[in-house]
């Protein structure tokens with residue numbers, strides 16, 4: 001890991017980087033895993049999805065579909081997924097491979113930093129597999145968020161459409177920040193497509209890509225936990241004067 005990658009950008013510093021309201025929204029989004037109990041109305045979610053649909057997509061095909069869950073519908077899905085997680089630990093796998101089987105550097109180092117920061121922040125020793133499992137289980141309750149989204153993509157499309165989907169998902173999360181909400185994207189849900197499909201009447205051609213928890217954060221001014229590599233680590237400039 002290079003020295004620049006060790007820089008941990010705290011929330012305050014991140015905001016200092018923000019030069020305009022859009023920057024503030026981008027820098028203000030973080031993965032929230034503790035939500036307050038306050039509800040989010042259907043009309044707010046509709047607004048978020050209506051603006052998020054302006055994400056670009058190749059040939060404007062708009063390959064996304066979203067299942068929006070709240071109340072009893074969310075609770076039923078959460079209970080079924082938690083039950084599967086606890087009773088069938090090795091039987092659920094995603095229909096797509098999210099992570100590489102082996103991480104080359106610098107990704108390996110970043111993933112290790114993630115694990116250390118994440119579990120340290122929760123007071124969980126990385127060797128404490130039971131506590132880690134309890135934390136993972138919180139995914140299925142959408143971390144206590146009042147709204148859970150399940151995002152799917154048509155499996156007949158190609159890899160390029162996943163770029164489109166990612167842009168849409170980011171738009172959803174940014175539109176949430178613009179309304180004082182936070183979110184957490186969750187690939188964990190993709191593993192449980194066999195339960196989600198019948199529960200949400202997901203057609204066979206749709207593949208579960210991820211879930212998104214969404215609601216008011218429990219701690220409004222929580223500092224950003226996860227660092228980012230600095231510009232020099234990922235950008236190459238040519239042809240500029242100074």
Ligand SMILES: Cc1cc2nc3c(=O)[nH]c(=O)nc-3n(C[C@H](O)[C@H](O)[C@H](O)COP(=O)(O)O)c2cc1C
Pocket residue numbers: 029030031032033114139184185186187188189210225226
């Ligand atoms: C597609 C995607 C899937 C993710 N899946 C999970 C997940 O299943 N559970 C979880 O707690 N966080 C998940 N995350 C959140 C990442 O851990 C988080 O984005 C990363 O550590 C950077 O932190 P930040 O979002 O707070 O900036 C996911 C993020 C993305 C983009």
